[in-house]
Amino acid sequence: MIDVQQLTHVYPGGKGIFDLDFTVREGEVFGYLGPNGAGKTTTIRNIMGFVNARKGRVTIRGLDCRRDTAAVQKFIGYLPGEIAFFDNMKGLEFLKFVGDMHGMANTRLRDSLIDRFELDASGSIRKMSKGMKQKLGIIAAFMHDPEVYILDEPTGGLDPFMQNVFMDLIRQEKARGKTIMLSSHIFDEVQRSCDRAGIIRDGRLAAIEDVKSLNAMKSREFIVTLATKKDTQNLLASGLETQKLDEKKVLVRVARNFDDFIRTLSAYNLANLDIRQRSLEDIFMNYYGKKGNGHE
Amino acid sequence: MNKTLFFASLKANWKLLLGTFLVLAMYQSVIIGMYDPESVEAMKAMIEAFPEGMMSAFGYDLPANDLTGHMGTYLYGFLMLVFPLMYVVPAGNNLMAKHVDRGSMAYLLGTPNTRIRIARTQAVFFVSSTLLLFFSVVLFGMLMSESLFPGELIYGDYLLLNLVTVAVYMVLCGIAFLASCTFNESRGSIMAGLGIPGAFLIFKMMSAASDQLEGLKYATLFSLIDVPRIFEHSGYALLTSGILIAVSVLLFVLAIRIFNKRGLNI
Numbered sequence: 102m103i104d105v106q107q108l109t110h111v112y113p114g115g116k117g118i119f120d121l122d123f124t125v126r127e128g129e130v131f132g133y134l135g136p137n138g139a140g141k142t143t144t145i146r147n148i149m150g151f152v153n154a155r156k157g158r159v160t161i162r163g164l165d166c167r168r169d170t171a172a173v174q175k176f177i178g179y180l181p182g183e184i185a186f187f188d189n190m191k192g193l194e195f196l197k198f199v200g201d202m203h204g205m206a207n208t209r210l211r212d213s214l215i216d217r218f219e220l221d222a223s224g225s226i227r228k229m230s231k232g233m234k235q236k237l238g239i240i241a242a243f244m245h246d247p248e249v250y251i252l253d254e255p256t257g258g259l260d261p262f263m264q265n266v267f268m269d270l271i272r273q274e275k276a277r278g279k280t281i282m283l284s285s286h287i288f289d290e291v292q293r294s295c296d297r298a299g300i301i302r303d304g305r306l307a308a309i310e311d312v313k314s315l316n317a318m319k320s321r322e323f324i325v326t327l328a329t330k331k332d333t334q335n336l337l338a339s340g341l342e343t344q345k346l347d348e349k350k351v352l353v354r355v356a357r358n359f360d361d362f363i364r365t366l367s368a369y370n371l372a373n374l375d376i377r378q379r380s381l382e383d384i385f386m387n388y389y390g391k392k393g394n395g396h397e
Numbered sequence: 398m399n400k401t402l403f404f405a406s407l408k409a410n411w412k413l414l415l416g417t418f419l420v421l422a423m424y425q426s427v428i429i430g431m432y433d434p435e436s437v438e439a440m441k442a443m444i445e446a447f448p449e450g451m452m453s454a455f456g457y458d459l460p461a462n463d464l465t466g467h468m469g470t471y472l473y474g475f476l477m478l479v480f481p482l483m484y485v486v487p488a489g490n491n492l493m494a495k496h497v498d499r500g501s502m503a504y505l506l507g508t509p510n511t512r513i514r515i516a517r518t519q520a521v522f523f524v525s526s527t528l529l530l531f532f533s534v535v536l537f538g539m540l541m542s543e544s545l546f547p548g549e550l551i552y553g554d555y556l557l558l559n560l561v562t563v564a565v566y567m568v569l570c571g572i573a574f575l576a577s578c579t580f581n582e583s584r585g586s587i588m589a590g591l592g593i594p595g596a597f598l599i600f601k602m603m604s605a606a607s608d609q610l611e612g613l614k615y616a617t618l619f620s621l622i623d624v625p626r627i628f629e630h631s632g633y634a635l636l637t638s639g640i641l642i643a644v645s646v647l648l649f650v651l652a653i654r655i656f657n658k659r660g661l662n663i
Contacts, residue, residue, distance in 0.1 A: 146661075202508035202510060
């Protein structure tokens with residue numbers, strides 16, 4: 102469906118994207134995962150036909166995204182990463198405007214999305230919070246019922262409840278046969294919503310994986326705070342993959358042996374149990390055994 | 398042309414347009430109101446009382462023997478040249494560069510409209526709104542003249558004078574639009590859109606104020622609004638306007654082409 106072919110786009114200063122080659126298949130949810138500054142938005146700008154690539158190209162259904170932009174936009178729903186609207190407009194007025202620009206006749210889907218995201222679209226865009234603007238952007242991308250979605254960091258600014266509403270929407274659209282590409286710097290988000298993920302670092306595609314195999318590779322890290330030093334010693338000797346942080350704190354890495362982990366812990370007095378938030382770079386280190394060149 | 402976008406641009410810019418019209422209408426009223434057939438001599442005496450260069454800089458040194466001449470001197474020497482910029486410069490920037498700078502252009506290009514169609518619509522809006530501004534001001538000037546000094550205004554002169562002024566402004570619109578289509582940031586677009594007409598204005602004032610700097614009149618479009626030559630009815634006004642409008646069309650075509658070709662970081 103979306104074919105990225107040897108796409109190279111270099112900014113003055115040397116950053117950019119280099120020889121990207123991947124395909125988003127019809128009917129799949131494709132996660133485009135990478136840390137900030139890796140080149141996600143640059144790739145999307147090329148898909149949207151906003152910029153001129155130095156080399157390579159992107160096609161959607163065989164149409165060249167830079168040359169046949171207007172034709173491609175007929176079946177694309179796009180959510181920009183940075184939200185900027187026409188700030189002299191009210192929310193609903195903006196949706197009407199974008200709908201008219203799309204030649205959209207039916208407003209039923211739009212209104213149902215407004216209800217679904219519980220957006221009060223009557224107010225001025227200028228006075229909206231970041232979350233409200235994000236909802237407005239999502240509605241604008243989905244309301245004309247396109248076949249392909251290009252979503253740049255779609256959950257930014259949404260609270261956890263609204264993130265779930267959004268994930269439901271993604272699942273529903275996938276069930277309706279839509280093709281979805283969403284970019285994210287959050288591993289769990291991609292894991293929850295996508296079939297496959299392309300991982301980009303420093304402008305190069307590091308891997309394309311089925312999300313299932315990413316899950317298999319993924320381990321969790323827990324920080325266990327114990328009540329006594331003796332328990333600490335025992336936990337370190339328990340056979341789990343552990344690392345001593347201090348007298349009473351132990352880091353435990355759990356891949357698939359969650360049962361063992363819980364059973365072992367039940368023998369001790371715990372003061373606290375925390376899941377350690379892991380950055381994308383950590384996950385990379387685990388999976389690919391190589392470190393990035395300097396981001397974050 | 399995209400009607401939806403046209404009306405959205407109208408909605409975003411009508412206050413600016415109306416405000417500029419009110420300022421120009423106010424000056425039309427004041428200057429026309431100041432006309433007094435009895436005291437043309439007194440005005441001349443007053444002008445002579447000021448240092449020579451200073452009044453010349455504003456174009457207030459032409460003999461004004463009738464109402465049309467009076468307007469040509471006091472309105473089209475400075476006021477009608479500078480105040481339409483109040484609309485043209487910000488509107489030119491709003492229509493293209495501001496959308497690119499802020500990122501809202503992504504929403505325009507994310508719809509099934511080609512870049513050429515978007516840019517052409519904005520260009521049509523820009524030209525037609527500027528024409529509406531001048532048309533309204535000219536009409537207002539006529540009504541004002543007829544109500545205060547019935548039968549005094551020489552329509553042929555007045556219309557030719559405005560034709561050349563509008564034609565100069567079409568080129569200034571073209572420059573502002575070209576800047577707006579070329580720059581990624583509002584700052585660059587406004588600096589070029591305001592800076593070039595601003596320089597034209599300063600050159601005109603300097604060339605009029607001092608004999609040594611007279612040569613600067615060749616470096617400014619505003620010296621084409623040459624009131625005595627326009628009133629000669631020699632074909633100067635039509636020829637000049639024709640050339641200016643052709644230049645303006647070229648600028649707009651170039652602007653749209655540049656916008657179509659370039660990369661937009663939105």
